[in-house]
Amino acid sequence: MKYFKSISLVYFFILLFIHGCLLNSNKEERKLENKKTEFEITKTDEEWKKILTPEQFHVLRKKGTEPAFTGKYYNNKKKGLYVCAGCGNELFHSDAKFDSGTGWPSFWMPVSENSVKTQSDYSYSMIRVEVLCGKCGGHLGHVFEDGPQPTGLRYCINSIALNFEEGKENPSKDTP
Numbered sequence: 401m402k403y404f405k406s407i408s409l410v411y412f413f414i415l416l417f418i419h420g421c422l423l424n425s426n427k428e429e430r431k432l433e434n435k436k437t438e439f440e441i442t443k444t445d446e447e448w449k450k451i452l453t454p455e456q457f458h459v460l461r462k463k464g465t466e467p468a469f470t471g472k473y474y475n476n477k478k479k480g481l482y483v484c485a486g487c488g489n490e491l492f493h494s495d496a497k498f499d500s501g502t503g504w505p506s507f508w509m510p511v512s513e514n515s516v517k518t519q520s521d522y523s524y525s526m527i528r529v530e531v532l533c534g535k536c537g538g539h540l541g542h543v544f545e546d547g548p549q550p551t552g553l554r555y556c557i558n559s560i561a562l563n564f565e566e567g568k569e570n571p572s573k574d575t576p
């Protein structure tokens with residue numbers, strides 16, 4: 401009887417050990433996942449609400465979309481730089497803006513490779529590529545492959561996610 405008792409104790413500790421290992425590996429995986437979505441600027445919803453209007457918060461932080469032809473920049477033809485309304489990150493320049501006819505400001509490239517990040521978006525039964533601010537992770541819009549040359553891309557961006565700095569030079573060396 402004593403023999404069986406010690407055997408079950410051994411089993412119990414082996415199981416405890418395996419369980420501990422599994423928990424640890426899950427922790428490591430979670431750490432990796434968090435790293436993938438880490439941005440230079442991170443704030444809680446409460447903090448964002450203090451610096452954004454309710455409409456900006458809805459689009460930038462809750463992935464909302466402003467109605468077409470209602471934003472302040474879709475028809476803006478002035479020269480200048482478009483920055484993130486959440487954090488001021490330089491995003492797009494008027495040099496790469498074009499009239500897509502969609503009712504949202506459209507650009508064929510961002511000012512730099514790191515100014516925006518993209519990720520798959522499967523919401524509303526569609527497969528789209530979401531565009532996020534490279535610094536704060538704010539939702540800007542989506543990118544489609546039906547834009548003009550030289551990139552063939554159309555960055556379809558919500559006006560409300562942007563601020564416009566009129567007359568500011570293009571910081572990108574790549575835009576012709």
Ligand code: FE
Pocket residue numbers: 484485486487488489533534535536537538
């Ligand atoms: Fe930002």
